[in-house]
Amino acid sequence: MRIDTTDTPSPPTSSGEPSPGTSRRGALAALFAAAALPALAPSSARAAAIEGTVRPEDEAFMRIALEQAALAEFPFGTVIVRDGEMLVKAHNLGSGDPTAHGEMTAIRNYIADEGPAGLKGATLYTSGEPCPMCMGAIIWCGIGRVVYAASIPQLSKVIGQIMVSCTEVAERTPFATVEITGGLLADEAIALFRK
Ligand SMILES: [Zn+2]
Numbered sequence: 001m002r003i004d005t006t007d008t009p010s011p012p013t014s015s016g017e018p019s020p021g022t023s024r025r026g027a028l029a030a031l032f033a034a035a036a037l038p039a040l041a042p043s044s045a046r047a048a049a050i051e052g053t054v055r056p057e058d059e060a061f062m063r064i065a066l067e068q069a070a071l072a073e074f075p076f077g078t079v080i081v082r083d084g085e086m087l088v089k090a091h092n093l094g095s096g097d098p099t100a101h102g103e104m105t106a107i108r109n110y111i112a113d114e115g116p117a118g119l120k121g122a123t124l125y126t127s128g129e130p131c132p133m134c135m136g137a138i139i140w141c142g143i144g145r146v147v148y149a150a151s152i153p154q155l156s157k158v159i160g161q162i163m164v165s166c167t168e169v170a171e172r173t174p175f176a177t178v179e180i181t182g183g184l185l186a187d188e189a190i191a192l193f194r195k
Pocket of ligand 1: 101102103130131132133134135
């Protein structure tokens, strides 16, 4: 949607249209102008997603996520790490449960064993960029950093995707901040779909 209300034209004064219609359009224009204000103020809306850089330990953990992915009907794998220690690893559980994405499975398995507290501030490695469902779960659990391999646009060429980036989900979440790094070993993640 294009948001540009700065040059909203004034209601016509000589068109002969009845005034109720004109005033309704004026009210709508004012509503749209109000709705556009947050989008025009950049800072708060964008503070909830930070573009991170690759750290030395990232590749080794991503390789474990890729090993998990290679085990799955739909090749997606996830590893959750805190303070350099792997908390849990998991993969997509296939067509029997459409919500059992690798990220969801890892989160659920960890919470079932340990409860949710340990996920706060953890790093989640995943072979595919988190979908909106998984990114929602990541945010609700307080996971502070996401590292993914293949992006949603890349994945959409080999499997159906909801075309909303995890960065957008984070940006629209004012109560949490997530550092996001994408593209690590992306070619290897995509290659798993060709086996
Ligand atoms: Zn997902």
